Amino acid sequence: MGYKIPGAAMDRVSLLWRLRRRARRGALCMAFFGIAMTLLYALCAENSVTVTDAIFGVRARTRAQPRTRAVVKVLRGGSKLAYMDPQKLPGVVPGDPRLPIPVLSSPNHTREHQPAKPKSKEDRGFFARVLPRPLVRALDTVFGGRRRGQLSDKGGLASNGLLGKVWNEHMSSSMLGRRLKKVFNNYQAMNKYEVKLPDAPGSPRRRVLSGPELLCQLYQKVALSTLTADLPPFSSLPWASQLPPKPLASDVGPFKSCAVVSSAGSLRDAGLGKEIDSHDAVLRFNSAPTDGYEKDVGSKTTIRLINSQVMASDDHHFLSSSLYSSGVLVAWDPAPYSANLTQWLNRTDYPIFSQYQRYRRLHPQQPFFILHPRFFWQVWRQIQDNMPEPIQKNPPSSGMLGTVLMMSLCDVVHVYEFLPSRRNTALCHYYQQFHDDACTLGAYHPLLYEKNLVKRMNQGSDDDIFNRGRVTLPGYSSLNCNTTHAG
Structure with a gap:
């Protein structure tokens, strides 16, 4: 007969076994909890x-x-x-x-x-x-x-999704996710820049223009314009001599082949550096760097278009960074839709003119221009006139302004990753870790509609957009609008 464990000892063994089992379960629960918290932290840190x-x-x-x-x-x-x-x-x-x-x-x-x-x-x-x-x-x-028929708010703009192989030129606000729709409606209601359109809400819809017609309409109704020293009210100011004597279009260019390089995150690992640098002139935006990214975005910078917020922010080190001290600088600041230059001078979004004066004292020989607000509101009006629904009542993006600017200076313009390629991502900028679909679909700027317009005007192939993220647009000098109806 085998050895029989006394009852008291059996109770102790059973209690120890139960404690060990509970400890194992507790450790397993803590491990799962730790993994869940780690995943949640990673998601929140990433987006x-x-x-x-x-x-x-x-x-x-x-x-x-x-x-x-x-x-x-x-x-x-x-x-x-x-x-x-x-x-x-x-x-x-x-x-x-x-x-x-x-x-x-x-x-x-x-x-x-x-x-x-x-x-x-x-x-x-x-x-x-x-x-x-x-x-x-x-x-x-x-x-x-995401809901059927909506663009994700989480960053899922896959090339085989709603966008199709390339950008759908009929995109509308109805395709946006709930979060971006709310932002879109809020900007429409805010109307910070007091945009007033003469067209009545019930006016008949205009016919849809073809790509060549759109290009000619842009050429005929949008003129590149910058501030000069002889332009009132700036001509009477003490620092008027710091403004250029000639407008940008008379002082820079013309160029044969130009590249407009967006700051999109899809340029990361694009390998387009050599192609971009092969152009006669290259335009970049704001604080987009080239050091360390030459393989993807190239190293040449002919013109840098910056907004007034970059100029005013201490974080961008505008007055001291070598990023801005080479090439031609072009700055812009949003002005009210119907404001004249005197009203804009007293009501800028950011202190563009004081920063301009400081920079000119430090770099008196560097070409530095300021866009006339008439230019970007003319661009905005062409976007609105060719869309079937109201767009954001805010100025166009720097990307759109830079594209039209280079069309005024170049025979042909290649725009990189303004329309998303197969590398499409919710990463906002190739040089930063920040993800949001608003950087592709628009929030403050009417990006959605700008891309619709550019897609219609594109003279390159869909394969160029899909594989290289490249749009090809003719410069104003290459257009023949004598026989083309501009609408």
């Missing part, structure tokens, strides 16, 4: 705006009213801070950097916005009824797909 908005809503993010100068992005893998242009963030309006960011998630009372009806509990599903709302939103963001 803070999208995930935070999806879980807590836009209003929660904007309720604290952070200051524009404090909008930064923490790079993954360290505590180094990288400046993030607030103008590129959805739901942020450019303005005085000392003022707080406006809350764009407030209710929109215009007729265009119809609040969605709340779903009944029966339609929400079991987990939606049982789990807390923030957790449901998080699960939907991580595991859920």
